[in-house]
Amino acid sequence: METDTAMAVNTTQDETRTHSDQDAWRELARQFRVDSIRVAANANSGHPTSSMSAAELMAVLVSKYFRYRVDEPKSANNDHLIFSKGHASPLYYSILLAIGAIDEPEMETYRLKGSRLEGHPTPVLPFVDVATGSLGQGLPIGVGLALTGKRLDRLDYRTWILCGDSEMAEGSIWEALAAASFENLDNLTAIIDVNRLGQTGPTRYEWDLDVYANRIGSFGWHTIEIDGHDVAAVDAAYAEAIATKGKPTAIIARTIKGKGVAWEENKNGFHGKPVDDSDDAIRELGGRSSIRIVPPSPDEEAHAHVFAAGELKLPTYEKGAKVATRKAFGDALAALGAADESIVVLDGEVGNSTYTETFGNRFPERFFQMYIAEQQMISAAVGMQVRGWKPFSATFAAFLSRAYDFIRMAAVSQANLYLCGSHAGVSIGEDGPSQMGLEDIASLRAVHGSTVLYPSDANQTARLLALMANNKGINYMRTTRQATPVIYGADEKFEIGGSRVLRSTDTDQVTIVGAGITLGEALKAADTLAADGIRARVIDLYSVKPLDTKTLIAAARATGRVVTVEDHWAEGGLGEAVFSALAEAGATVEGKLLAVRIMPGSATPEEELQMADIDADAIVKAARALVGGKDSK
Numbered sequence: 001m002e003t004d005t006a007m008a009v010n011t012t013q014d015e016t017r018t019h020s021d022q023d024a025w026r027e028l029a030r031q032f033r034v035d036s037i038r039v040a041a042n043a044n045s046g047h048p049t050s051s052m053s054a055a056e057l058m059a060v061l062v063s064k065y066f067r068y069r070v071d072e073p074k075s076a077n078n079d080h081l082i083f084s085k086g087h088a089s090p091l092y093y094s095i096l097l098a099i100g101a102i103d104e105p106e107m108e109t110y111r112l113k114g115s116r117l118e119g120h121p122t123p124v125l126p127f128v129d130v131a132t133g134s135l136g137q138g139l140p141i142g143v144g145l146a147l148t149g150k151r152l153d154r155l156d157y158r159t160w161i162l163c164g165d166s167e168m169a170e171g172s173i174w175e176a177l178a179a180a181s182f183e184n185l186d187n188l189t190a191i192i193d194v195n196r197l198g199q200t201g202p203t204r205y206e207w208d209l210d211v212y213a214n215r216i217g218s219f220g221w222h223t224i225e226i227d228g229h230d231v232a233a234v235d236a237a238y239a240e241a242i243a244t245k246g247k248p249t250a251i252i253a254r255t256i257k258g259k260g261v262a263w264e265e266n267k268n269g270f271h272g273k274p275v276d277d278s279d280d281a282i283r284e285l286g287g288r289s290s291i292r293i294v295p296p297s298p299d300e301e302a303h304a305h306v307f308a309a310g311e312l313k314l315p316t317y318e319k320g321a322k323v324a325t326r327k328a329f330g331d332a333l334a335a336l337g338a339a340d341e342s343i344v345v346l347d348g349e350v351g352n353s354t355y356t357e358t359f360g361n362r363f364p365e366r367f368f369q370m371y372i373a374e375q376q377m378i379s380a381a382v383g384m385q386v387r388g389w390k391p392f393s394a395t396f397a398a399f400l401s402r403a404y405d406f407i408r409m410a411a412v413s414q415a416n417l418y419l420c421g422s423h424a425g426v427s428i429g430e431d432g433p434s435q436m437g438l439e440d441i442a443s444l445r446a447v448h449g450s451t452v453l454y455p456s457d458a459n460q461t462a463r464l465l466a467l468m469a470n471n472k473g474i475n476y477m478r479t480t481r482q483a484t485p486v487i488y489g490a491d492e493k494f495e496i497g498g499s500r501v502l503r504s505t506d507t508d509q510v511t512i513v514g515a516g517i518t519l520g521e522a523l524k525a526a527d528t529l530a531a532d533g534i535r536a537r538v539i540d541l542y543s544v545k546p547l548d549t550k551t552l553i554a555a556a557r558a559t560g561r562v563v564t565v566e567d568h569w570a571e572g573g574l575g576e577a578v579f580s581a582l583a584e585a586g587a588t589v590e591g592k593l594l595a596v597r598i599m600p601g602s603a604t605p606e607e608e609l610q611m612a613d614i615d616a617d618a619i620v621k622a623a624r625a626l627v628g629g630k631d632s633k
């Protein structure tokens with residue numbers, strides 16, 4: 001058994017070993033407290049008291065149970081340790097120091113400018129799988145890692161998550177608790193540091209461990225209640241967690257916030273600050289030490305599972321046919337999945353609307369139904385990409401907003417995510433505004449380093465998706481519910497950061513920029529304008545971020561007038577992207593930003609576009625007004 005072969009703090013045998021192990025764990029916990037206090041004092045900020053409560057929990061874990069190769073932090077067989085309570089970073093860095101992952105000079109840079117030891121852990125350090133610090137994220141991401149271990153990698157690594165008790169109020173934690181037991185994740189252990197206090201005062205249930213145990217137990221977990229400062233109890237709890245088969249385990253540990261420093265123990269008002277009189281505190285704890293440990297070794301022989309892969313054969317569509325881009329997304333995703341065995345797909349229980357079901361039917365082993373739990377869907381994807389899988393997550397664009405904080409944090413995690421939001425805009429029609437994605441371009445554009453693609457026809461969707469699948473960072477594709485005409489041939493080339501000029505002459509008087517459903521409206525408008533003798537340039541802005549500023553600037557300079565049209569709120573969408581790029585380039589234009597500005601209701605798609613003033617008629621009117629045509633007054 002892995003626990004017996006573990007290299008613990010000491011190397012003595014038999015009876016004496018138990019006692020000396022326990023002494024060594026206590027010593028290590030003491031060192032973790034001292035190190036947490038001293039680095040926070042040095043930085044004059046941080047969360048030492050939140051670190052001190054979990055010192056024994058972590059000392060026993062890393063000495064005996066956490067199987068990890070410090071020299072190879074990305075090794076497939078390593079266990080994973082995530083501080084869901086990321087603010088306890090002093091404790092986390094104290095562990096890294098003790099296992100030799102960082103050295104003493106670096107330890108002293110905690111929270112200082114340029115340091116890898118940021119206020120909350122991020123993957124700037126190779127030992128950190130994912131960024132935490134936004135509470136309620138570590139456990140759902142851990143579910144993703146544990147799922148990956150069971151169903152994708154098929155390796156026996158374990159995932160250990162340290163949670164705070166105040167953090168347990170987050171809804172995403174309960175999404176994770178439900179998902180983990182449903183998936184029988186006995187390779188996942190939640191360690192709940194019940195220190196009774198949160199940031200501003202007592203937590204809801206303070207030290208009532210039974211409340212946690214009953215609720216978490218009713219979610220299908222094995223639960224163990226312990227005194228989190230009793231190293232023997234902590235040791236026994238980990239052994240029991242490992243021995244528990246078929247369900248995940250939650251260790252619910254009663255602890256004391258600020259433990260070890262009499263004047264701060266279990267007192268409100270010391271959260272998130274250096275310990276008062278830190279020198280005295282360190283003296284009270286017995287002074288500094290430099291214990292170094294070697295965590296137990298993982299099994300080096302096992303290899304991650306690899307699925308079979310074949311040829312890439314992207315779908316093609318006949319020009320003139322009417323196909324929804326969401327349908328083309330589903331077809332293309334399945335085609336990409338056939339060629340790239342690392343592609344996995346997560347569904348928020350709308351796979352027959354987003355068309356991820358096409359992939360799911362073909363590759364059930366790489367398809368994950370996350371049910372209507374968007375935070376868990378994105379977290380699981382973040383966990384999967386830690387191990388090199390390429391997760392595509394799809395739901396209605398509107399519902400991705402529920403997981404926005406997880407997407408934001410995924411960027412901090414330097415994660416590679418592939419997102420699709422379907423049912424974009426008012427053009428979904430009768431279902432009404434609750435189902436309409438009208439904020440997604442703005443929100444996804446605002447994510448650091450993101451890519452935002454918005455195809456307008458089926459062939460373009462397939463080709464852009466193939467490019468997106470090889471792109472890093474947070475990638476988003478916006479798809480349309482309505483069938484739209486196929487306007488591009490299957491052999492046309494597109495690029496991330498590109499655009500396509502569909503109508504142009506040397507004497508264009510106005511530029512119309514659209515994408516997705518509004519591109520067809522823009523083309524219709526250009527025809528109407530042409531009949532009036534107004535020459536309009538039409539640009540398909542399928543890459544909203546990065547933006548093809550070169551083409552836009554050239555068009556703006558050539559025509560002096562720009563109309564943008566989008567099925568999205570005016571704020572932060574395609575139009576604002578275009579006009580801010582033009583302003584930055586110093587291109588002076590007369591502009592009109594057509595976007596949704598009314599609260600839509602139910603109507604047919606055509607009526608919706610018309611009521612929102614983003615249909616062909618609205619574009620014609622705006623263009624005429626700019627050019628000074630007959631409807632301009």
Ligand SMILES: Cc1ncc(C[n+]2csc(CCOP(=O)(O)OP(=O)(O)O)c2C)c(N)n1
Nearest residue numbers: 050087133134135164165166167197198199
């Ligand atoms: C989503 C979110 N909301 C609020 C905060 C601010 N915050 C940081 S720590 C904390 C209290 C956490 O208490 P607990 O989970 O019990 O951990 P402890 O510090 O007591 O160990 C709060 C509210 C946050 N980081 N994330």
